[in-house]
Amino acid sequence: MVDVLRLDNVSRHFGETKAVDRVSLDVQPGQFVGVIGRSGAGKSTMLRLINRLIEPTDGRILFGETEVSALRGRALRAWRRDCAMIFQQFNLVERLDVLTNVLIGRLAERGFLSSMAMHFTDAERTMAIEALDRFDLAPQALQRAGTLSGGQQQRVAIAKALVQQPRIMLADEPIASLDPANATLVMDGLRDINRDEGITVLVNLHTLDTARAYCDRIVAMRGGRIFFDGVAAQLTDDVVRDIYGLEGLREFNEAVTSTQAVHVPG
Numbered sequence: 375m376v377d378v379l380r381l382d383n384v385s386r387h388f389g390e391t392k393a394v395d396r397v398s399l400d401v402q403p404g405q406f407v408g409v410i411g412r413s414g415a416g417k418s419t420m421l422r423l424i425n426r427l428i429e430p431t432d433g434r435i436l437f438g439e440t441e442v443s444a445l446r447g448r449a450l451r452a453w454r455r456d457c458a459m460i461f462q463q464f465n466l467v468e469r470l471d472v473l474t475n476v477l478i479g480r481l482a483e484r485g486f487l488s489s490m491a492m493h494f495t496d497a498e499r500t501m502a503i504e505a506l507d508r509f510d511l512a513p514q515a516l517q518r519a520g521t522l523s524g525g526q527q528q529r530v531a532i533a534k535a536l537v538q539q540p541r542i543m544l545a546d547e548p549i550a551s552l553d554p555a556n557a558t559l560v561m562d563g564l565r566d567i568n569r570d571e572g573i574t575v576l577v578n579l580h581t582l583d584t585a586r587a588y589c590d591r592i593v594a595m596r597g598g599r600i601f602f603d604g605v606a607a608q609l610t611d612d613v614v615r616d617i618y619g620l621e622g623l624r625e626f627n628e629a630v631t632s633t634q635a636v637h638v639p640g
């Protein structure tokens with residue numbers, strides 16, 4: 375069965391602010407979707423709604439036949455396992471070693487009490503080492519996470535998400551704190567798990583050229599609404615100007631003649 379992720383007229387208001395405003399979106403399994411837009415456009419809120427970190431004010435979120443926005447208890451935990459999330463600030467426990475941080479990803483499906491036990495099987499340890507190895511981080515397995523570079527920490531965070539064996543990976547500005555070389559490693563990591571495992575990726579990005587380079591579909595938000603939904607080639611100057619305003623277009627044009635990452639102003 376093909377499980378489509380569907381947002382059906384989803385809104386999330388914070389007081390007067392319509393952070394996400396009547397968004398409808400279908401994401402097919404295996405897509406690599408970049409979400410772009412100015413700061414405050416609603417990108418983070420949309421991702422957080424999908425994995426139920428926050429609740430919609432209105433509308434429904436579906437995954438195949440399952441109404442995600444109605445899940446509770448064990449079923450909600452199972453959804454959060456299916457739908458892993460990584461963040462700009464890595465969200466690792468810095469004082470714990472890298473391997474333990476990855477293994478914590480295995481706790482996603484457990485109830486609170488069994489997750490307290492922090493007991494892992496040999497199979498889980500092997501899985502965690504293999505996940506680290508795919509990002510060339512097996513040699514760092516016993517190092518404290520806080521001693522790694524930002525790029526390494528983000529790759530550990532992806533390995534941690536991977537051992538959850540998710541169907542969908544949500545990444546909320548995963549490269550915003552990284553230098554270009556590390557940003558490339560992290561984006562390559564997301565692309566590899568998308569291609570090799572067929573995991574659907576939804577990634578919020580500030581940099582337009584990154585979205586162009588990696589995403590087979592780009593969704594642009596503006597004022598909580600979906601303003602553009604298409605492939606990179608359809609992102610003409612006019613569309614970019616409308617998404618970001620004139621300032622963004624100037625940076626975009628400069629980027630065409632440079633190898634620098636475009637940081638679209640917030």
Ligand SMILES: Nc1ncnc2c1ncn2[C@@H]1O[C@H](COP(=O)(O)OP(=O)(O)OP(=O)(O)O)[C@@H](O)[C@H]1O
Binds near residue numbers: 388413418419420640
């Ligand atoms: N918890 C909250 N309480 C109140 N307002 C919020 C909350 N979260 C988001 N907002 C508001 O909702 C709007 C959308 O915010 P959101 O973080 O989703 O945008 P974004 O596109 O991800 O921006 P950025 O690129 O800066 O992260 C903004 O106006 C923001 O101030």
